[in-house]
Amino acid sequence: MSILLSRDFAFIVQGITGREAVNLTRECLDYGSRVVGGVTPGRKGREVHGVPVSDTVEQAIANHGAPVDGSVVTVPPAFTKDAVLEAIENGIELIVIVTERIPRGDVAEMVELAGMRGARIIGPNCLGLIVPGVCKMGGIGGPAKDAAKAYAPGAVGVMSRSGGMTTEISSSLTAAGLGVSTAISIGGDAIIGSTYAELMPLFEADEATEAIVIYTEPGGRMEAQLAEWVSENQSRLPIVAFMAGKFMDDAEMKGMSFGHAGTIVEGKEDTAAEKIARLEGAGIRVVERIDEIPDAVKERLGAKV
Amino acid sequence: MRFYEYESRRIVERAGIPVTEYGFCTTAGDARAAAERIGGPVVVKSQVLTGGRMKAGGVKFADTPEEAEAHAAEILELEINGQMPRGVLVDPKADVEQEYYAGVVWDGTAKRPLMLFSDMGGIDIEEVAEKHPDQVGRGHVSNLLPISDFEAKQAIAATGVTGSELNRATPILARLARLFRETDMTLAEINPLARLADGSFVALDAHMEMENEAKPRHKALLESELEIAPDDTREPYEPSEFERDVKAIDSADHRGVIQGRDHGFHGNLGLVIGAGGGSLTLTDAVRSQGGRPANYTEIGGNPSVWKTAGLAKQVLRKDGVEKIAVMMSIVSNTRVDIVARGVIKACLELDRDPAETIAIFRIPGAWEEEGYRILDRYGVEYCDRSVSMWEAARRAVEKIQRVA
Numbered sequence: 071m072s073i074l075l076s077r078d079f080a081f082i083v084q085g086i087t088g089r090e091a092v093n094l095t096r097e098c099l100d101y102g103s104r105v106v107g108g109v110t111p112g113r114k115g116r117e118v119h120g121v122p123v124s125d126t127v128e129q130a131i132a133n134h135g136a137p138v139d140g141s142v143v144t145v146p147p148a149f150t151k152d153a154v155l156e157a158i159e160n161g162i163e164l165i166v167i168v169t170e171r172i173p174r175g176d177v178a179e180m181v182e183l184a185g186m187r188g189a190r191i192i193g194p195n196c197l198g199l200i201v202p203g204v205c206k207m208g209g210i211g212g213p214a215k216d217a218a219k220a221y222a223p224g225a226v227g228v229m230s231r232s233g234g235m236t237t238e239i240s241s242s243l244t245a246a247g248l249g250v251s252t253a254i255s256i257g258g259d260a261i262i263g264s265t266y267a268e269l270m271p272l273f274e275a276d277e278a279t280e281a282i283v284i285y286t287e288p289g290g291r292m293e294a295q296l297a298e299w300v301s302e303n304q305s306r307l308p309i310v311a312f313m314a315g316k317f318m319d320d321a322e323m324k325g326m327s328f329g330h331a332g333t334i335v336e337g338k339e340d341t342a343a344e345k346i347a348r349l350e351g352a353g354i355r356v357v358e359r360i361d362e363i364p365d366a367v368k369e370r371l372g373a374k375v
Numbered sequence: 376m377r378f379y380e381y382e383s384r385r386i387v388e389r390a391g392i393p394v395t396e397y398g399f400c401t402t403a404g405d406a407r408a409a410a411e412r413i414g415g416p417v418v419v420k421s422q423v424l425t426g427g428r429m430k431a432g433g434v435k436f437a438d439t440p441e442e443a444e445a446h447a448a449e450i451l452e453l454e455i456n457g458q459m460p461r462g463v464l465v466d467p468k469a470d471v472e473q474e475y476y477a478g479v480v481w482d483g484t485a486k487r488p489l490m491l492f493s494d495m496g497g498i499d500i501e502e503v504a505e506k507h508p509d510q511v512g513r514g515h516v517s518n519l520l521p522i523s524d525f526e527a528k529q530a531i532a533a534t535g536v537t538g539s540e541l542n543r544a545t546p547i548l549a550r551l552a553r554l555f556r557e558t559d560m561t562l563a564e565i566n567p568l569a570r571l572a573d574g575s576f577v578a579l580d581a582h583m584e585m586e587n588e589a590k591p592r593h594k595a596l597l598e599s600e601l602e603i604a605p606d607d608t609r610e611p612y613e614p615s616e617f618e619r620d621v622k623a624i625d626s627a628d629h630r631g632v633i634q635g636r637d638h639g640f641h642g643n644l645g646l647v648i649g650a651g652g653g654s655l656t657l658t659d660a661v662r663s664q665g666g667r668p669a670n671y672t673e674i675g676g677n678p679s680v681w682k683t684a685g686l687a688k689q690v691l692r693k694d695g696v697e698k699i700a701v702m703m704s705i706v707s708n709t710r711v712d713i714v715a716r717g718v719i720k721a722c723l724e725l726d727r728d729p730a731e732t733i734a735i736f737r738i739p740g741a742w743e744e745e746g747y748r749i750l751d752r753y754g755v756e757y758c759d760r761s762v763s764m765w766e767a768a769r770r771a772v773e774k775i776q777r778v779a
Contacts, residue, residue, distance in 0.1 A: 093708075147588065173559050173589035178486045178518040212707020212741060220705060232652020238704035241760055258651055261486050287655060290483050314655035317662055322639030325611040328671065329651030331588070338501075358663070360656055361763035 072201035072252045073227070073272040073279070074164060074190075079205050081140035081164075082107040082130050084153045086118050090168070090209070091144045095119050100214035101206040106134045109153075127160040140164035142198060142208050150194070151176040158189045166208050167193035167263070171331070177261045184263065191263025195330065197233030197255040210255055211237050224249015226367060227273040227307075229266050230285035231258050231292075231330060235314070239283055239363060246364035251279040258287070258330025265292045267299035274305060281367050282309045286345065288318045289333040293345040297352035308370035309354045310363055316342040376585050376609050379422045381464050382601050383581035387565060389600070390554040392547050393577045395469060401462040406447030409465035410440040416468040419446040424609060425456040433460070436468060469579060474567035475536075476500050477548045479555040487515040490552050492531045492544070496567035510534055516552050524549045543576050544568070558596060559589030612638055617670065617689055624685035631678025631709065633686045635670060637693065642667025644734070644775045645690035645699035647683075647718060649674035653704035653764070660768035661700070666775065669696045677709045683717025684724070691725055691732070698734040700771035705739045705760055711746030714738055719753055730754035734774040737767035 085091050086108025096119050098105050107130035108123045110116075116123040124130040131138050141157040143150060143165060150169045157165050158180070165184070172194050184191050192199060198208015202221040210233065211217030220241035226248050230236040233255040240250045254269065256262055266284055273279045286293050293311075300309065318328060319341045327334035338344060346356050357366050378386065381399040388394045398409030399422070410417045421433030428434050433455050437443035447463045474496035482489040492512040495503045504511045512533035516522045527548035531541055547568065555563040562584040569579045590597060597603045614622070621635030646668050648657045654673045661668050670690055674683065690699055701718050703709070715736065722729040736750055739760035750757045758767055 148592070171588045173586050173592075174481060174561070175518065175556060175559050175586075175589070178481075178488075181486050182518045209707070216707050216741060230652070232650070232655075232704075234650035234704040234706070235652035235656065237707065238653070238760075238764070241705055242763070245761070261481070261483050265484075285652060287652065292483070295484050312656075314652055314659055316659045318655075320639060326636075326638070328636075329655045329673065333655075359763075359765045360660070361765045 072204060073269075073276050074199060074252065075201045075205040075207060077204050078104070079139050079207070080104045080106045080134065080136065081142060081207055082109060082127070082138055083121070084109045084127070084141055084143045084157065085145035086110055086121065086123055087113050087116065088144060092118055094142065094144065094168075094209045095121055097209065097213050097217070098206050101217055103205045103207060106138060107131075127156045127162070131160060138162055140166065140207060142166045142168060144168040147172045151180055154180045154191070155183060158183055158187050163189045165189060165191050165263070166196065166198045167191060167257070168196065168198065168208060170195035170259070172259070174259070174261050177259065177263075181261070181263050192254060193257040193263060195259045196257035196262075197236065199252060199254040201252050202250050208255070209233070210253065220244060221253065222249040223251075225251060225278065225280040225371070227251050227276070227279040227282045228253035228284075229256055229269060229282065230254070231256060231287050231332065232285055232314070235285045238360070239285055239312070242361065242364050243283065243367070246368070248364060248367055251276060258332050260290055260332040260334075266296040267292070270296070270299055270303075270305065273307060274303075279307065281371055282307050283363055283367060284309065284311045286311055286313050287315045287330065287333050288342045288345070289327070289340050291339055294339055294348050297348045297354065300352040300354060308367075310366045310370060311349050311354050311356045312360055312363060313342050313346055313356060319343055376587055376590060377424050378583045378585070378601075379424065379461055380420065380580060380582070381422055381462070382603070383583040384578065385601060386554065386558070386583050387551070387578050387581050390550045392550050392565070393575065395467050395577050395579065398465045399462055400447065400465055403444045403448035403451065406463055406465050407440045407444035410437060410443035413465065413467045417443050418466045418468055419443055419450060420464045420466065421450045421453060421455060421460040422462045422464055423455045423458045423460050425458055428455060431455040466579070469569055469577065470572045471567075471569045471579075472572055473570045475544065475570065476503070476564075476566045477544070477551055477568045478562070478564040478566065479552050479560070480562055482515060485515055487518060488552060488555055490514045490516060490527060490530045490548055492534060492548055494534050494536050496569075500566065516556070518556070522549060522552050522556070527552065539574060540570060543570075543574070547576055558593055559586045560584060561586050617693055620689050621672075621686060624682060624689070628679055628682045631674070631676040631682060633678055633682055634673040635686060635689060636672075637670040640668050640670050642669045643695050643697050644771060645669045645693060645696040646672055647674070647687050647690055647699050647701045648672055649703035649706070649709065649738070651675070656704070656764055657702050657768055660765045661772060664769050664772045666768065666772035669693050674703065674714065675709060677713065678717075680713055680717045680720060683714050684720040687718045687721030688725060691721060691727065698732055698771070698775050700734045700768070701736045701738065702764065702767050702771070703738040704764060707741055709740075710742040711738045711740055712742040712749060715746040715749045719749065719755070734771040735767050737762060737764065
């Protein structure tokens with residue numbers, strides 16, 4: 071099993087005629103995902119790798135003739151909010167926002183509306199999610215053959231603030247024979263649609279998932295929120311965390327952001343050291359080295375049995 | 376982007392929040408004229424983008440215009456935390472009965488703006504929140520619904536403030552929350568918000584920060600009203616030559632993205648590393664194993680050979696750089712062969728032997744076979760995904776330590 075996606079999951083791509091979106095559509099189709107339509111205003115009637123292009127989400131759904139479960143949004147930052155609101159108001163329940171550099175206020179607006187309508191947002195500034203061998207929604211893992219190489223079906227749920235590191239970590243889990251149940255690139259911005267703690271209940275309910283690996287960075291309170299969630303809920307899932315960007319704790323790096331917009335250290339709780347302490351306080355194993363992840367997962371799984 | 380106090384005051388003023396009759400001056404003569412216009416005792420405040428002005432001697436009181444002029448002359452020459460002031464602000468010395476704090480920040484967990492109010496103003500709000508948690512009122516506002524005055528009233532009333540103070544402070548906090556949302560601020564703070572002897576409230580100091588990503592849609596405010604030049608980016612430090620050069624290379628070619636930083640890095644191992652999370656992980660891996668990075672970089676989105684070579688050359692030209700490590704997490708968009716060709720080209724153009732200069736090449740992923748063939752030809756040590764990022768960093772550190 072898996073979370074969020076399934077073999078029948080049908081999605082559209084908003085902004086489908088853009089260069090990156092064309093590649094992403096090819097990759098998803100090759101992987102076996104059901105990309106049932108695309109939207110670019112003014113481009114109705116075209117096709118992208120055989121996928122019909124519509125002017126509006128409403129048309130794309132009508133054209134498909136059946137419910138559409140999700141949308142990958144990859145349009146310029148100034149138009150993203152409108153595109154996402156269009157998806158939500160047309161009843162789409164899972165929206166992956168690839169676009170980066172969207173102002174926080176826009177993201178917060180989209181997330182608030184999604185909450186009111188029962189929709190879920192992944193991202194922004196993310197590569198989407200993948201259920202190995204079943205469905206890939208977004209650019210995660212790259213071309214289908216590369217994605218297949220890095221992501222084997224397995225027992226570990228992966229959540230990461232970095233898209234590239236989602237694949238790097240999953241590849242090491244695959245090489246170690248553990249495999250991946252569902253991997254989610256949650257996005258690198260300060261405000262995102264779905265945080266670790268908000269996704270945990272889904273993994274908790276997923277029979278295929280036996281352990282969780284998270285990739286984290288300085289900035290924000292997302293890790294503190296996860297630590298609180300773990301302490302308050304009797305989670306059956308052992309969690310292994312890796313924290314990158316420890317060098318940002320240096321006084322000379324104060325006020326700077328590296329890698330992702332969300333990595334700026336604004337308060338005391340934002341530093342790598344503080345986050346590691348919080349995660350460990352909640353019983354989460356934080357590994358020092360990236361290559362320790364697979365063994366730490368095995369150890370935790372062994373300890374549980 | 377952080378605003379100077381005189382700009383922040385203008386921002387709150389245009390939102391309908393009362394401020395004193397202040398004057399922004401860039402010369403001592405202007406300061407004298409401002410003090411004359413105001414009449415009576417004034418405060419002369421340094422306009423710098425840093426805290427601790429008072430302690431550094433950047434805030435002084437004057438009873439006469441002559442005194443104001445003398446203080447201004449001094450303050451205009453005074454460097455505070457490495458910054459020269461943009462000017463001085465001359466403000467009437469207010470007859471303050473009580474100081475309050477009013478602020479709005481992002482709550483990333485709730486994903487909503489959070490209003491904060493305290494009747495203990497004038498000091499750091501974090502300190503108040505820690506020592507006197509009951510004296511800080513809080514309230515989230517919606518991102519979608521109109522912000523009503525009662526929401527501000529609730530946050531203020533939670534601190535015990537009542538009577539006409541409550542009724543006068545309410546619209547101020549509500550307006551602050553609205554301006555926070557409308558102008559994409561990440562911080563909007565009035566501290567102190569003062570109640571004067573006549574019962575009225577004025578913003579005596581304000582601190583505003585706008586999200587960089589939102590600047591393009593506030594051009595009218597930034598450029599026309601506040602007259603901020605588009606290239607006035609207000610980074611926390613001045614960009615170095617390396618940083619400027621890398622930026623120039625990046626803008627000269629639209630394919631892919633390269634970024635370089637060396638602020639705070641003083642080592643001998645040049646890093647040509649990529650992707651957001653990959654770069655963070657690799658920089659830590661080098662440092663944790665005793666390596667001394669000379670810089671930080673990010674490569675993404677499949678840059679051209681020319682662009683990659685340009686970045687590698689800038690890294691190699693830095694003082695003290697002996698070798699470079701070329702490393703990334705598994706790539707799917709960026710092509711391994713293009714990066715390989717770029718870094719080899721950089722070495723050759725600088726008359727350096729690629730096999731000697733490139734300590735390690737660890738980029739697995741798209742077009743890796745082609746990339747590894749090129750590296751083989753030049754005798755460069757490389758590794759694929761079976762070698763972890765940690766291990767690749769270890770090999771690079773070991774090589775450079777052998778040199779030293």
